[in-house]
Amino acid sequence: MNVLGIATVAGRLIAGEEFGVDSDGHITSHSWLLPDKAELIWGTLSSLLIFGLLWKFGGPAIKKGMAARTERIQKELDAAAADKAAAATEAAEIRQAKGDIEAARARILGEAEEQAALVLSEGRARLEQEIADVRTRTSAEIASMGSRAGDELRAEIARLSHAAVDHVVKGSLDDATQQELIESFISRVGASA
Amino acid sequence: MSDARIEGYARGLFEIARAEGTLDEVEDELFRFARSFESSDSLRSALTDDMIPAAKRLAIVEDLLGGKATATTTQLISMVVGAGRGRDLPAIIDTLVARASSAKNLEVAEVRTAVPLSADQQARLAAALANATGRQVNLKVVVDPAVIGGVVATVGDTVIDGSVRTRIDQLKSRL
Numbered sequence: 001m002n003v004l005g006i007a008t009v010a011g012r013l014i015a016g017e018e019f020g021v022d023s024d025g026h027i028t029s030h031s032w033l034l035p036d037k038a039e040l041i042w043g044t045l046s047s048l049l050i051f052g053l054l055w056k057f058g059g060p061a062i063k064k065g066m067a068a069r070t071e072r073i074q075k076e077l078d079a080a081a082a083d084k085a086a087a088a089t090e091a092a093e094i095r096q097a098k099g100d101i102e103a104a105r106a107r108i109l110g111e112a113e114e115q116a117a118l119v120l121s122e123g124r125a126r127l128e129q130e131i132a133d134v135r136t137r138t139s140a141e142i143a144s145m146g147s148r149a150g151d152e153l154r155a156e157i158a159r160l161s162h163a164a165v166d167h168v169v170k171g172s173l174d175d176a177t178q179q180e181l182i183e184s185f186i187s188r189v190g191a192s193a
Numbered sequence: 194m195s196d197a198r199i200e201g202y203a204r205g206l207f208e209i210a211r212a213e214g215t216l217d218e219v220e221d222e223l224f225r226f227a228r229s230f231e232s233s234d235s236l237r238s239a240l241t242d243d244m245i246p247a248a249k250r251l252a253i254v255e256d257l258l259g260g261k262a263t264a265t266t267t268q269l270i271s272m273v274v275g276a277g278r279g280r281d282l283p284a285i286i287d288t289l290v291a292r293a294s295s296a297k298n299l300e301v302a303e304v305r306t307a308v309p310l311s312a313d314q315q316a317r318l319a320a321a322l323a324n325a326t327g328r329q330v331n332l333k334v335v336v337d338p339a340v341i342g343g344v345v346a347t348v349g350d351t352v353i354d355g356s357v358r359t360r361i362d363q364l365k366s367r368l
Contacts, residue, residue: 161368165361173342173357178308185344185355186314190321 199281203288206269210289213265220293221333222266226258227286228335240279250274294331302330305337305345305356322348 035043173181210219230236239245239253251271258267273282294301302322304310310318319332326348342357 158365158368162365165364165368169357169361170341173307175308178342181343181355181357182306182308182310182314182318185346185353186318186321188355189318189325189346189353192325 199284199288202273202278202281202285203292206273206285207289207292209269210265210293215263215265216293218263219266219269220290222258222262223269223286224290224333225335226262226266226270227283228337231283232337237279240274240282243277247275247277250279290331290333297331298329299331300326300328300348301333302326303333303335303347305335305340307336307338307340307342307357309336310334318344318346322346322353325353326351 034040206223207216210216213219230240236257240250242250251274254267254271254274258270270282273279273285278285290301302319304315304318315332315334319330322330322332328348330348340356340358341361343355343360344353345356345359346353
């Protein structure tokens with residue numbers, strides 16, 4: 001028997017209601033479904049009393065617990081919302097960083113291409129200048145070598161010519177020629193007065 | 194050496210040669226010795242080197258001229274070399290020759306040839322030079338192989354060059 005049953009029986013006893021008892025010792029009533037009027041009244045009152053007591057003494061605790069639970073849940077919701085916002089912010093930052101990385105990558109690639117183009121251009125210009133210098137220098141050296149070779153050749157020819165002249169002249173100057181030269185000189189000087 | 198000292202030595206040698214009565218011969222020998230002195234580096238260094246004792250320098254002169262030149266010529270050269278004036282010997286002798294020529298109213302004519310001139314050639318050349326310059330000349334012939342051929346005559350400031358050497362040099366210049 002539950003508490004309600006006990007309270008009902010107790011109410012009936014207090015009201016002087018008679019109960020029957022079967023052979024097994026069980027209390028019997030006049031209806032299998034509805035209690036007696038007194039039982040109904042007392043039961044209702046008891047129930048109201050109990051509910052009233054529960055409401056009076058248990059309600060605040062329940063309310064307090066519910067409020068605490070609500071507050072805790074709210075906190076959890078707030079924390080979750082904050083976490084969500086933080087995650088969203090972080091995601092935004094990541095997306096921004098990713099975007100920045102892409103921009104930086106594009107910028108670096110662009111700068112690298114510009115730098116490469118500049119280096120290539122400068123390299124070509126420098127190479128062309130060096131080629132021009134080498135050509136100029138080579139032409140000058142060739143001209144110098146040609147001039148030097150010409151000078152050396154002329155000097156050698158002159159030296160050989162001098163030697164040949166000395167050799168030929170001295171070889172042809174026999175005594176008769178010497179005397180002829182002297183006589184010619186005397187005649188020329190004598191005639192020059 | 195100063196000009197005055199050269200002049201002094203030349204005058205002294207001139208007077209000695211004239212007093213000895215061998216001026217023409219001595220003058221000629223001295224002139225040829227001076228030209229040899231100028232053309233020979235070894236002779237010039239031997240007679241002008243102060244590190245060589247004077248006695249040795251005089252012995253060299255004696256070896257060179259003994260029996261080949263008059264005693265007066267040898268002694269005059271020895272005197273100059275012994276006095277340590279060997280370096281000025283050509284200038285002294287040239288001054289002496291000029292003085293001797295001037296005493297005879299002659300102009301010194303230095304003639305360089307590759308081969309010796311005969312007496313006849315010297316006489317005709319002297320006459321030709323006198324005719325060309327208008328002055329009587331005292332001919333001094335120097336045999337100089339560097340001339341190669343022909344004649345180079347110098348009378349005062351006038352040079353008459355008919356040498357093969359000069360023609361060869363001109364030809365080399367053109368080459």
